[in-house]
Amino acid sequence: xxxxxxxxxxxxxxxxxxxxxxxxxxxxxxxxxxxxxxxxxxxxxxxxxxxxxxxxxxxxxxxxxxxxxxxxxxxxxxxxxxxxxxxxxxxxxxxxxxxxxxxxxxxxxx
Numbered sequence: 001x002x003x004x005x006x007x008x009x010x011x012x013x014x015x016x017x018x019x020x021x022x023x024x025x026x027x028x029x030x031x032x033x034x035x036x037x038x039x040x041x042x043x044x045x046x047x048x049x050x051x052x053x054x055x056x057x058x059x060x061x062x063x064x065x066x067x068x069x070x071x072x073x074x075x076x077x078x079x080x081x082x083x084x085x086x087x088x089x090x091x092x093x094x095x096x097x098x099x100x101x102x103x104x105x106x107x108x109x110x
Contacts, residue, residue: 010048039069041074060107070095075091075105
């Protein structure tokens with residue numbers, strides 16, 4: 001008799017699960033995370049020396065390409081899978097070497 005009761009409870013639980021409605025991702029408004037850069041500084045004046053994004057560099061292609069960002073500027077590259085929460089992919093800082101070279105972004109993966 002106990003086994004019959006256990007089977008009945010199991011069937012009721014399964015019936016309850018089957019009645020749940022599922023929502024397709026497209027209907028649920030799934031988060032779409034596109035890669036982008038976030039600079040934590042104001043751009044320098046046009047024509048000034050500064051760091052610029054490089055369309056061929058996976059880190060800096062999301063940073064301003066034509067606007068110079070001043071030395072010391074920090075930036076984060078954000079991205080992630082299209083169906084998951086955005087993540088920090090790398091952090092960059094605009095800097096020069098000791099010889100005073102043209103400023104460039106130095107980035108490190110997280």
